[in-house]
Amino acid sequence: MTVPAATEGTANRPAPRQNKRNKPTGVDILVLVLTIVGAIAIAFPFLLILINSFKSPADYNSTGPLSFPGSLYLDGIVNFWERVNFPEKLWNSIWISGTVAVFAVVISVLNAFAIGIGRIRGNTWVVLAFLLANLLPQEALLYPLYNMFKAVGLYNNPWSVVIIFTVIQSAFGTYLLASVFGTFPKEVLEAAALDGASRWTTLWRVIVPISRPTLSVLLIFFFIWTWNEFLIPLTFLVDNSTQTVPVAISVLQGDRLMDVTTTSASALLGVIPTLIFFLIFQRTLTRGITAGAVK
Structure with missing residues (x-):
């Protein structure tokens, strides 16, 4: 007695695996x-x-x-909006934070390329110097920076805050990117050199595109960190027209007595722009962190 072909094929098939869910x-x-x-x-x-x-x-x-x-x-929000000229303060914060973020990322890339890939002499000590710069408290920088910007005529100028935070943020960015660029695959760099690419071309057409997720994370962090800064903008931005949102909130609370609801409204208006910025770039931030975790 012969077994039908269909029955033989069915008998030879492996038994379907049962999906077992791991119990928490x-x-x-x-x-x-x-x-x-x-x-x-x-x-x-x-x-x-x-x-x-x-x-x-x-x-x-x-x-x-x-x-x-x-x-x-809505009177609390309206009162705060009109008292501090909130659109002006909002633009000051956006302009300062955005400029610092872009400048700091560019300077960090250039420094990290020289340290991590260019292999300058004493690169370990240079990275250590950038690390120590991140450990300095801002209070220790106020007096020398105040005298410096007073001497060059940049006191009470938004560019003074931009310069200070660009240096501070790029110190952290250099320390981070130097370690990232130090592990960059040498095969990619050698292939670019064989194709006739210069160091400048290799940096902007090979290294930067591959490192774009990490650079995006740095850009977002630099923007939010600069936005939330208070002490240095309070010291170097005296005029009402140059102040940022955190400084405007604190100065108004100290200058005029406000009720709790208006104070809450000021805090809400101060945090909404950064929240919107974070939600817009949330996917970019998630991709950058994931890309940095998987090599």
């Missing part, structure tokens, strides 16, 4: 719970600011900071 362990559940608690703790202050920004002073005094507003109250 106690450690996984604990990590998930801690992550949720941490996310709530981080989001709670922003939620508190958001609620009180649209609450009237009378509503705040009667119900407290944790209750939702009984009605939508």
Whole structure:
């Protein structure tokens, strides 16, 4: 008795594998719970600011900071907007932060190329010097920088803040990119040299495109870090027309007595631009961090 071909083919097929899902362990559940608690703790202050920004002073005094507003109250946002000329302060912060981010990334790339790929003499000590520059507190820089920019006529000028933060941020960028460029595949560089590419061409047409995810992360971080800076802009930007958003908020709170709802509105307006910037470049940031983690 012969077995049909279809039956033989069916019998020879391997048994389908059963997809077994790994059951979450106690450690996984604990990590998930801690992550949720941490996310709530981080989001709670922003939620508190958001609620009180649209609450009237009378509503705040009667119900407290944790209750939702009984009605939508916009006078706090309008008052802060008009008192500080918020569009002007917003443009100052965007211009200073954007300029610093671009300049710092370019200078970091040039420095890191010379240190990590150019292999200058004493490159280890040079990288160590950049690391030590990042460890200096800003308070130690105020007095010498104040005298320096006073002497060259750049005090109370936004370019003074741009120059200071470009140097500070590029010190960190140089330290980071020097280690990244130091592990750059030599085969790629040798192939570019065999094709007749100069060092300048190799940098901008080979190294920079490959390192674009890391450079994008640096650009985003430099922008946000510069935006949130307070001490140096407060010291070097005296005129109202040159101040940034964090400085304008603090100066207004110290100069005029504001109610809690207006203060919350000022904090909300100060954090919204950086939040929008982060949401726009969130995918770029995620890709850059992932690309940097996988070699």
